Amino acid sequence: MWGPEGLDEVEAELLGPTEDLKGQDVLEIGSGAAQCSRWLAGQGARPVALDLSHRQLQHALRIGGAFPLVQADAGALPFKDASFDLACSAYGALPFVADPVLVLREVRRVLRPGGRFVFSVTHPIRWAFPDEPGPEGLSVSASYFDRTPYVEQDERGRAVYVEHHRTLGDRVRDIVASGFRLVDLVEPEWPAWNTSEWGGWSPLRGGLIPGTAIFVCERD
Ligand SMILES: C[S@@+](CC[C@H](N)C(=O)[O-])C[C@H]1O[C@@H](n2cnc3c(N)ncnc32)[C@H](O)[C@@H]1O
Numbered sequence: 001m002w003g004p005e006g007l008d009e010v011e012a013e014l015l016g017p018t019e020d021l022k023g024q025d026v027l028e029i030g031s032g033a034a035q036c037s038r039w040l041a042g043q044g045a046r047p048v049a050l051d052l053s054h055r056q057l058q059h060a061l062r063i064g065g066a067f068p069l070v071q072a073d074a075g076a077l078p079f080k081d082a083s084f085d086l087a088c089s090a091y092g093a094l095p096f097v098a099d100p101v102l103v104l105r106e107v108r109r110v111l112r113p114g115g116r117f118v119f120s121v122t123h124p125i126r127w128a129f130p131d132e133p134g135p136e137g138l139s140v141s142a143s144y145f146d147r148t149p150y151v152e153q154d155e156r157g158r159a160v161y162v163e164h165h166r167t168l169g170d171r172v173r174d175i176v177a178s179g180f181r182l183v184d185l186v187e188p189e190w191p192a193w194n195t196s197e198w199g200g201w202s203p204l205r206g207g208l209i210p211g212t213a214i215f216v217c218e219r220d
Contacts, residue, residue, distance in 0.1 A: 001035070002090055002120045003212030004201040007188040009039065014118045014186065014216050015086050021045040024085040027110060029074050029103070029119070030092015034060035034067075040088075041067050048084075050074065051092070075102040082112045089119035095163055098149070100171075104178030104217075111219045117180065118217070123187065123210040126200070127165045133202030171215065180217035188212055 001008045010018060015026075022044030028037045031049035033056060040047040050070045051057055057069045072078050074093035087107050094100050107117050128144040130137050144167060152161040166174065168185075175182050190206025197203075201211055 002186075002214050003188060004196075004198060005188040005190050005206060005212055006194045007186075007212075007214075009036075012186070012214075014184070014214065015088060015116060018043055021086075025083065027077075027079070027084045027087040027107070028092070029087060029089035029107060030094070030096075031060065031069075032056045032092065033063055034065060034069065036088055036090055037067050038063070038065045041065055045086075048079075050077070075099065075106060077106045077110050079110045081109050083110045085112055085115055087111060087115070087117040087119075089117075091120055091122070094119055095121045098164055100164075100166065100174045101177050104174060104180060108179050108219050113219060115219045116183075116216065117219070118214065120212050120214040121166075121171070122163075123213040124166060124168045124171065125209055126211060129200075129205075129209065131200035133197045133200055133205060135204070137200055137202075137205050138208065168213070171213070175215060175217050179219070181220055182215065183218050184214075184216040186214040186216065188214070 024045045026040050026045045026047045028047055028049045031037055031051045034049035037047035037049040047067045048070055049060055050072055052073055054071055057071055060069050093103055097103055128140045128142055130141045147165050150163040151159050154160050187210040190203055195203060
């Protein structure tokens with residue numbers, strides 16, 4: 001699943017035809033509980049799920065799956081050059097790092113020539129709107145151009161959650177700067193079957209503004 005709209009890879013085939021995934025080495029970046037890797041393994045691929053968070057990987061271990069789990073920073077991947085055919089990330093790592101080019105360069109390094117990296121992030125336009133699912137979430141409340149990160153702190157003033165905003169142009173520039181070729185930018189529309197509300201996500205907002213941006217990149 002690429003995002004809360006519910007676009008899934010069986011329908012989108014952004015990593016290529018599903019039947020071609022068999023036997024492919026796939027790196028999942030910011031895997032969380034490794035839902036994508038579990039699905040990829042089910043298609044006969046050889047996924048590796050990577051996340052910075054030990055706790056998330058414990059959830060992955062508890063749910064199960066016959067694939068490796070790796071705890072590491074996406075900006076310093078512990079793999080040799082050209083180790084994978086594909087890489088994917090559903091909202092993993094990229095929205096949370098100050099230097100996305102570093103992550104993109106690392107992913108490109110570990111991909112084989114011709115390899116594809118598909119990643120989804122919050123659509124940049126959402127930065128300008130309050131994170132509310134109802135009508136109050138439909139009025140611009142902040143500058144789209146303000147790159148000041150969103151930070152939550154604990155009682156000792158330590159950052160415990162950080163989200164970094166990039167405009168659409170920033171994202172394209174980051175991809176190009178890392179050496180990838182941008183093949184597609186998918187903005188999933190909110191489907192009629194999806195009636196769920198979750199955080200700032202809802203059919204009301206989803207029918208009017210995009211919520212997710214999916215970038216399809218290739219290493220030539
Ligand atoms: C919003 S969750 C998405 C998880 C999963 N891909 C999904 O679809 O549910 C973001 C994940 O990125 C991980 N993450 C954040 N920064 C990271 C980094 N620098 N390197 C690797 N993983 C990171 C977090 O630990 C978290 O599990």
